[in-house]
Amino acid sequence: xxxxxxxxxxxxxxxxxxxxxxxxxxxxxxxxxxxxxxxxxxxxxxxxxxxxxxxxxxxxxxxxxxxxxxxxxxxxxxxxxxxxxxxxxxxxxxxxxxxxxxxxxxxxxxxxxxxxxxxxxxxxxxxxxxxxxxxxxxxxxxxxxxxxxxxxxxxxxxxxxxxxxxxxxxxxxxxxxxxxxxxxxxxxxxxxxxxxxxxxxxxxxxxxxxxxxxxxxxxxxxxxxxxxxxxxxxxxxxxxxxxxxxxxxxxxxxxxxxxxxxxxxxxxxxxxxxxxxxxxxxxxxxxxxxxxxxxxxxxxxxxxxxxxxx
Numbered sequence: 001x002x003x004x005x006x007x008x009x010x011x012x013x014x015x016x017x018x019x020x021x022x023x024x025x026x027x028x029x030x031x032x033x034x035x036x037x038x039x040x041x042x043x044x045x046x047x048x049x050x051x052x053x054x055x056x057x058x059x060x061x062x063x064x065x066x067x068x069x070x071x072x073x074x075x076x077x078x079x080x081x082x083x084x085x086x087x088x089x090x091x092x093x094x095x096x097x098x099x100x101x102x103x104x105x106x107x108x109x110x111x112x113x114x115x116x117x118x119x120x121x122x123x124x125x126x127x128x129x130x131x132x133x134x135x136x137x138x139x140x141x142x143x144x145x146x147x148x149x150x151x152x153x154x155x156x157x158x159x160x161x162x163x164x165x166x167x168x169x170x171x172x173x174x175x176x177x178x179x180x181x182x183x184x185x186x187x188x189x190x191x192x193x194x195x196x197x198x199x200x201x202x203x204x205x206x207x208x209x210x211x212x213x214x215x216x217x218x219x220x221x222x223x224x225x226x227x228x229x230x231x232x233x234x235x236x237x238x239x240x241x242x243x244x245x246x247x248x249x250x251x252x253x254x255x256x257x258x259x260x261x262x263x264x265x266x267x268x269x270x271x272x273x274x275x276x277x278x279x280x281x282x283x284x285x286x287x288x289x290x291x292x293x294x295x296x297x298x299x300x301x302x303x304x305x306x307x308x309x310x
Contacts, residue, residue, distance in 0.1 A: 220232040
């Protein structure tokens with residue numbers, strides 16, 4: 001047997017195993033063990049099970065969870081601390097930890113390889129070794145890209161929600177409420193979003209005995225946003241100096257709104273530059289054809305001097 005045939009047979013066996021395991025998990029998800037659920041409910045441990053937000057994590061969880069004991073034997077403290085911080089900022093700390101994430105990356109590379117092989121098998125072509133290595137690398141780093149995109153999306157949502165939250169907090173403080181009551185009112189009347197979740201965490205930390213300054217610093221560390229960090233610094237300084245928080249919140253709200261308008265103006269100025277390239281490549285040639293096309297045809301077919309010149 002040649003190397004390509006052995007590789008093809010291995011991929012087929014791996015694909016059948018993965019498909020069988022996926023079918024098993026799908027049946028288990030649709031028809032759960034009622035006795036196990038009842039036992040968990042009696043013991044009060046049903047909340048210990050993770051509630052995954054995406055179906056792919058539900059199916060891949062048995063795979064990468066089985067790899068965790070082996071991955072934990074690898075010493076990589078810097079990687080674990082870095083990933084833990086990224087998961088907190090992206091709001092994914094309740095989905096997996098650093099060791100499970102490494103197992104998820106391995107599973108993603110294997111799944112990408114299996115589906116690529118099935119695609120090549122469907123098209124009747126043979127998958128080369130270079131393509132297999134490239135698919136493995138792309139599948140291994142695909143979860144990192146998804147985490148980064150989730151982090152950026154979450155931060156953009158918080159920046160978009162921040163001015164309205166600041167206005168509501170300012171009105172609450174100016175109406176006579178203290179900081180804790182204002183945060184509680186914001187949580188009560190704000191729309192569901194990542195900023196509301198972070199403020200709920202701040203309120204819980206303060207209620208559990210954490211000082212206001214430490215809870216606000218934790219908020220800045222969890223979000224990693226310049227706007228929230230400056231807002232937290234100003235609030236901590238106002239609290240330490242004993243000045244009125246209402247005026248500080250009003251000034252900070254106006255500053256955030258001006259920054260938002262300035263950013264919108266900058267993006268509008270960039271849009272005119274970005275549209276220049278498709279305008280030159282796609283629109284102007286069509287305009288020239290519509291305007292100059294009939295003139296050129298008329299000169300070519302009706303003007304004998306121009307026709308003889310050509």
